[in-house]
Amino acid sequence: MLQIDEKDLKLYLEKNKKKIESGKIKGIVDAFSGFSLIVTLSSGDFSGITIFPPIYFEIFAWTFAIAFMVYGIAKFIFSKINGIKIVQIYESIEKLDMKKRHEFVIILKKNSSVKGEYLLSYSPRWKCKLFPDYKINDKFDSDDTEKVSSFIKGFLNWDINPNMIRYIGCLNSEKYSVGNKITKKYYFHFYMTTIDTLQTKSKPFKYNGKKFYWLTLDKMYKNKNIVNKNADVLDFIRTHKNIS
Numbered sequence: 001m002l003q004i005d006e007k008d009l010k011l012y013l014e015k016n017k018k019k020i021e022s023g024k025i026k027g028i029v030d031a032f033s034g035f036s037l038i039v040t041l042s043s044g045d046f047s048g049i050t051i052f053p054p055i056y057f058e059i060f061a062w063t064f065a066i067a068f069m070v071y072g073i074a075k076f077i078f079s080k081i082n083g084i085k086i087v088q089i090y091e092s093i094e095k096l097d098m099k100k101r102h103e104f105v106i107i108l109k110k111n112s113s114v115k116g117e118y119l120l121s122y123s124p125r126w127k128c129k130l131f132p133d134y135k136i137n138d139k140f141d142s143d144d145t146e147k148v149s150s151f152i153k154g155f156l157n158w159d160i161n162p163n164m165i166r167y168i169g170c171l172n173s174e175k176y177s178v179g180n181k182i183t184k185k186y187y188f189h190f191y192m193t194t195i196d197t198l199q200t201k202s203k204p205f206k207y208n209g210k211k212f213y214w215l216t217l218d219k220m221y222k223n224k225n226i227v228n229k230n231a232d233v234l235d236f237i238r239t240h241k242n243i244s
Contacts, residue, residue, distance in 0.1 A: 011182075033072070101172075101187045103136040105148055106233065107155075108168065108192045108243065117214040118237075125179045128229045129213055129220075132156065133188075140189075142167050148191050157208040166192045168243055173232040188233065192243060 108131060111117035120129040134151045145162035152158050152165075168190035177184045204213050220226045220234055227234070237243055 033069075101185050103140060103187045103189070104133050105136060105151065105189045105191060107132040107148070107152060108190060108237065110192075111214050114214065116216040116218075118216070118220075120213045120215055120220075122211045122213075126229055127178065128225050129215070129223070130226075130230060131233065136189075142170070142189055145191070152193065155208070155210075160193065164194050166194070168192055169236075169240060171232065171236045175229075175232060178229065188236070190236065190243075 107119075109119040111119070118131065121132050122128075123130045132152075132155055134155070140147070145165040145167070148165050149160050149162045152160050170190065171186075171188040173186045173188065174183060175186065176182070204211060206212070215223075217234060217238055220230075
């Protein structure tokens with residue numbers, strides 16, 4: 001059974017009201033009306049109009065009829081593309097489930113050249129500098145460093161032995177999701193890596209098509225954007241003595 005906050009559900013429904021209420025034949029009536037008017041104009045006689053030249057009225061009528069038909073077709077196509085299906089509605093509502101945990105792996109990589117600096121990457125979704133992470137979508141065992149190794153290889157282009165990955169601990173957290181614009185429950189698994197193959201420049205740099213930074217915890221705490229979106233993770237790292 002889903003357990004959803006009433007305010008979150010109402011906000012979701014209001015936000016997607018037009019898409020949900022879009023009918024399957026929306027725009028068809030408008031397109032058909034425009035087509036019917038075109039058929040009528042094709043056999044019409046405008047010679048009886050005396051208020052202004054008949055040609056002007058005919059041009060206006062044809063323009064209106066064609067535009068109305070095109071509008072109806074465009075309306076129909078737009079509703080088909082942007083309309084929300086029942087499956088999509090359910091999946092979106094399921095994300096509001098207050099009982100559901102969203103599990104992530106977080107990678108901690110310290111700078112071997114500058115003491116206290118950690119590797120961060122820029123997340124377009126969160127619009128923030130975050131520790132490298134990935135979402136767990138299937139069954140996960142915290143001792144399964146093979147999966148963590150595979151992620152690191154894909155994200156950072158590192159070939160890393162699973163034995164060089166150390167499990168630190170986990171964190172239960174509840175915070176606002178920037179991407180989904182709702183509050184979610186998270187469960188983070190933290191891992192530390194010890195490889196030294198990545199360049200260790202202190203300034204921002206690009207690697208494997210992504211933008212990276214070296215920052216100390218003190219600098220992260222001074223960044224309001226990072227603190228607003230990731231204070232729970234920073235606090236976890238700061239209070240755990242086994243991260244070295």
